[in-house]
Amino acid sequence: MRSSSRTTTRRAARSAAALLAGALTLSLAACGGDDDKDSPTEGASGGTETTATVRLPKLDGESLEVAAVWTGPEQANFKKVLAEFEKRTGAKVTFVPAQDPIINFLGSKIAGGQPPDVAMLPQPGAIRQAVEKGWAKPLGAEAQAELKKNFSQGWQDIGTVDGKPYGVYYKAANKSLIWYNTQVFENAGAEEPKTWEDLLSTAQTIYDSGVTPFSVGGADGWTLTDWFENVYLSQAGPEKYDQLAKHEIKWTDPSVKEALTTLAQIWGKQDYLAGGASGALQTEFPASVTQTFTGGDQPKAGMVYEGDFVQVNIAETDAKVGTDAKVFPFPSVGDTAPVVSGGDAAVILEDSKAAQALATFLASPDAATIQAGLGGYLSPNKNVDPKAYPNAVQQEMAKALIAAGDDFRFDMSDQAPQAFGGTPGKGEWKALQDFLKNPKDIAGTQRRLEADAAAAYGN
Template sequence: MRSTSNTIGTRRTVKAAATLLAGALALSLTACGSDDDKSGGSDSSTGSKESGGTLTLPKLDGTTLEVAAVWTGTEQANFKKVLAEFEKRTGAKITFVPAQDPIINFLGSKIAGGSPPDVAMLPQPGAIKQAADKGWAKPLGAEAQAELAKNYSQGWQDIGKVGDKQYGVYYKAANKSLIWYNAKVFENAGASDPATWKDLLTTAQTVYDSGVTPFSIGGADGWTLTDWFENVYLSQAGPEKYDQLAQHKIKWTDPSVKEALTTLAQVWGKKDWVAGGASGALQTEFPASVTQTFTGGEQPKAAMVYEGDFVQVNIADTKSKVGTDAKVFPFPKVGDTAPVVSGGDAAVILKDSKGAQALATFLASPDAAEIQAKLGGYLSPNKNVDVSVYPNEVQQTIAKALVAAGDDFRFDMSDQAPQAFGGTPGKGEWKDLQDFLKNPTDVAGIQAKLESDAAAAYGN
């Protein structure tokens, strides 16, 4: 079974990012906004006027490509604008192929049918390794590797490697250590931004006493629950234990896991603190968990929702403004240090061709990233992206912190795991934590189930 030993050494805590983010989020935030995309010039061998880029791309008239990703809604629409710029500059034609989770299974069926997409956006390092091990993924060519080396820290390059070969371009990143809140609810309740887990519990009680349910949880999507766990675990158990658990070098029956689950139960175990209770949360998908926090005037279904910087895409759907209607604070520290967990999506070539290699090169460039960055709800690990293109101060601050951290970050634990354990709806960690949300008193039982599923997936 898969191992994460080729990349784990680069995944360190983002202490610098946490400090930057905490300080900047205390500032007065500007409203979230996005201008219409203005595509660049017609000469395919020059940079885009949209981004000010200078990347040279080949002429690809007559070339057709397919790009698969699990993205939907606004996220998909914004990415299609990036693909449209590539089409304009090269003459290629690209079809976006909507994929289902787990995307590795979706790709398997496409490959078995003889029609794999040219490029796939893979959300887990584990999926990249599976694709490489199966011979599906093709290594990046010299031009794509050169663009990647120019624009990315070594840590972000290494996450896309399997052994000594570069397969992935991490086009999209995420800071998954943020809690967003309805500013009017907090104002009415007299609640304040918490810095510690204890403070968070106090804030939640204050909000509850004002007549609003504290938390919205998108429990129908198991990945949101793994993110909750990872933030608590990283802060409480520390980075060394986090790495050990990510590699299954310690068992899920370890006392540190018990402590983290017990801490989580302080929120998940209070049915009146979760919108709809456990049963309601388990029927709430991630987008709805956000929108129900920012609709309903002064009586929304919940006051707070946990998730990454990409929440802004869904906040925008409610017509709420970041900085006035919707505000954010860093995930409170449970131990000595506030956690910062990163995630991301990598472009991986499945059909090696001049067109696919050119697209991977483009996605590794600031030219591509700056198009989507200005639309909001997106974060790039590309260090040469001009942070001023992000549409609001929150996004600009998070982007600066990510770049300033360099190789100092911890990648999403479940995304490092084999897909069967950390990335499959209705199975493994996703299902086990859904069961825990349903019954947060059964810590030992869930630990045993997590360990059984992990051992089967890791093969140890």
């Protein structure tokens, strides 16, 4: 039975990866800038005009607070979604900027008697902790109905704890992408790699042309966990990935050693990283993107790894997605290319008619369609029309995400307790930052990871 399960899982992952690769190829061939004929029109809120598909109550005089760690364009775009909710209901919604780790931020707000009504939680582990602490409130009947109508079972399950739905996964992320400066690739005569060995060869070609191959946002430890997860999923396979995510195998397992050894083939080459390891550790994620797409054909780096949301940061430069900036799927390290996903879920902390109405709205196609039209966003809502997205790249990414159904693996660190997988300066974030600094210390990195994981998981 186990062998059959492994074969089925691998086939599913392989088909999802192939679908993603094909979608990206088609989208980039079709995308030529901002003149996409299928681009949505903008309404008064700055997003896509939508026809209401969900009924919302009148909430005149009601007020809500929504907390999230989002900043910059991501925050601004979400506020336009909240503005539409205000317009339809009469409620007043205030966005509360949160800090990582959001569980600690929420803890301080709750201790002070001022919890936000709704929080956007970026980790299933954080949802679980909020439930265990008695903070999270289950979704009501209306929100559950929208959830069942619009989301695959896999996305419903990620927001469920002990059989009760608590989270609406409003935002998804495809975290198996590498973005590149097309001028750099053309000048170097480099091609999009399909395998890890190809990626190493491409990196050397870029380096030989006089440009540093990779930009790494190592100041944000979560980017490093994403690197690891893609390598590990492809190399060790989905069964091992699930086991490590649940801490059913230890971080001292040989499969972890193999993945770290593979990562060191890039992280261990100072000349391959913009600013070397020390520079990477001082580079925050947004800067890791912008420095790849500024400076014409002589940027600080030719490639940057991260998810579809990179587009938000590319938009802050003069580069255009599909022409100056292109993307390829994270190359296969083992038999199959990885498909790692992430996301942010709306969780109710203060149960009220208004909070339940907002959760219902965020579970509907109406809310997601607005933010889809603003770019830099993907929704796991299967009833959002792909034409809502502003260009062919995002339209095909959205189609691939929905077509993959439940055949994906959620970000491993996001499944972990926050103390291990989601806290700056601690756990996996800190261990991988230390490993980036000293990629030769594989055994020591494994020991630290295991010690921190055992403490966080309580085993």
